[in-house]
Amino acid sequence: MKKNFLYLEIAGNIADKIKSGTLRPGDKLPSVRMLSSQHGISINTAKRVFIELESQYLIQSRPQSGYFVNSLQQFRLPLPEVSTPIPFAKNKAPEELMNDVYATMGRDDLTLFSIGVPSGNLLPLAKLKKETILATRALKEGGTEYEPLQGNVKLRRMIAARSLVWEGNLKETDIITTNGCMNAIALCLMALTSPGDTIALESPCYPGTLQLAASLGLQVLEIATHPLYGIDIDTLETLLPQINICLLVPNYNTPLGYCMPDSHKQKVVKLLAAHNIPLIEDDTYGDLHFEAQRPRCCKSFDKEGNVLWCSSVSKTLAPGYRVGWVAPGKYKEKLLKLKLVHAISSPTIVNEAVGNFLMTGRYENHLRQLRRALHENYLRYTLAISEFFPEGTKVSRPQGGLTLWVELPGATDTQVLYHYALKKGISISPGRIFTLQDQFHNCLRLCIGLPWTEQLRLSLKQIGSLAKSIQQQPSVLQ
Structure with missing residues (x-):
């Protein structure tokens, strides 16, 4: 070998x-x-x-x-700045802009750099279709019955088996299936918070998390975040007395793509446990590593059952299947009660199909190809950005995941850029939707999960040209 x-x-x-x-x-x-x-x-x-x-x-x-x-010009592009959010700023989410961006989801007439999922061209669609048919035939009553409240046994068993790779050592009884990762996170927040409680998040942060927190009446505390190493642990420690719960994406966070070092993960887990502050860990992107080894999760350092590890196959296999799960530690019974009220059962057929796909080894074969495609895209995108974007542009260096975070020079307003690009058939994610505060106006997120073509390169060239034109015409920002 x-x-x-x-x-x-x-x-x-x-x-x-x-x-x-x-x-x-x-x-x-x-x-x-x-x-x-x-x-x-x-x-x-x-x-x-x-x-x-x-x-x-x-x-x-x-x-x-x-x-x-x-x-190697792409390797010389500087990193984006460390974020400097203000604790408990009174700004609000730009809901209209968020809604506009996510309204483009599923549109075939646009180049969707804005939606952070892999393209269907990078997914094993024929094999998934076959597994779904086989699941319908194999399940009792063709899969029309409710499955157990905790979820499909085969799927939970395979998730537990895969946790050995990152030293999670979970058992199938530790896991509850959910309708995607966001549903898992929502159940965690509903179980462990009350309106008015404070949640600590990375800054920048996934817009869906910000919207979810707002819908539950939570106060959001954005923590300064480094583009390579994650949240500033000293800042987190200083603010602990004001925090009720913490939600982090330690492995290939969107939009920055960083992977928090193991020593940082261990310190955060120990710190929060000492203050009895639950940690919700969103590990949706953990399987999309560019290097040889999958990174460990915060859950692997959890001694007290204080980490609620959430994940799904939405970013790796089938976004529309809505197959997710949570290993909630000592909060398991609280989440089971909520799942009974809000869902009763997870989708029977798709959970069986995904469980089979994981069991046969096809998932790991697929992941190897997907990781390679995403890593190649990261290099291609960065090369195109270095060639076409304004001088002084800064770019993240993701170690895995699906996105690039781009910081444009000066006062380049990416909300203006978004509207100009949309007229050209291109959708991007302006930086302002990744925060509740008055920051990231000159930043944008690009999904690298699209199949590379010459047309995609030309779309990146168009974004760069539009950004340069906005720089040269500051009046359009008024």
């Missing part, structure tokens, strides 16, 4: 030399035959080395000349 992946080891060594500057833009690489001779590998294996490096946009092939190192 090791020999089969030797090409990855060789490609990784060359990639390290490119990123460190040992190999510079424009440098010529050895020929396929020379690489084969140098490393004692076959010609086909040597070709795979170059294919791997090309897929990462580190090198390019020039006809009849060989392989050359690409410019």
Whole structure:
């Protein structure tokens, strides 16, 4: 098996030399035959080395000349600034703008950079359809009966088995199925909060979470967040006396895409447990890692049952199936009572179908392909942004997930940009919808879950051109 992946080891060594500057833009690489001779590998294996490096946009092939190192301009784009929200600011969610953005969902006439889900072209639709048919045939009464309140046993068993990868060590009895991850989070908040309570969130934050908190009458406390490491733990600790509950997305948060270091996760879990503050962990994106290993979850550090781990297949397999779950720890009975009142049962057929899909191993095969496509898109998008967007643009460096966070220079208003782009058939997510405060006006989120085409590249070029025109005409911001 090791020999089969030797090409990855060789490609990784060359990639390290490119990123460190040992190999510079424009440098010529050895020929396929020379690489084969140098490393004692076959010609086909040597070709795979170059294919791997090309897929990462580190090198390019020039006809009849060989392989050359690409410019790494995309790696030199600066990171967005650390957010600086004001505790308990009195601003409100831009509901009209949020509604406008999400009203574009499902529109085939638009390039939807605004909706953070993978395109159907990246999903195993035929296999899912087959599993759904098989589930209908296998289930009692064709799947028309209610399933147990806690949820499909097969699905819960497979979720528990997969938790071993991130050291969760869950059992099927620890898990409750829900109608997607947002339903799981809603049940958690309804079970553990009352109107007027304070919820601590990352800033920027997923708009749906902000809307959910507002609908439950919660006060939102936005915490300063670093684009690579997540929330500022010192700030969180300072504000603990004012917090009733905390909700975090530690693995590939949207929109920033960061992965909180394990040491930070452990510290946050310990800190909140010491003050008896529940932590809702949204792990929707945890399976979409770009590196070799799936990251650990906060739940893996939970000793007291204080972490409510929520996830789904909405961002990885089937957004419309609404298959989600929660491992609520010591709050299990409270959530079961709420599920009985609000849902009675999860969808029988789709839960069985997803459970089967996970059991056969097809899910992991699919994830490998999806992760590769998303990582390649991240590199392609960043290269296009470095080429077409205004000078001074800053871009996040997601370690996984589905989104890029772009910070445009100066007073470029992305709400104006949104309306201009929409007229061109392109939908983006303006930064203002990711906060309740007066911030992120010059930021936007782009979904990288669309299949890469030349037309998609041209759409990014159009966004960049529009951003430049807004910069040059400040009067349009009035």
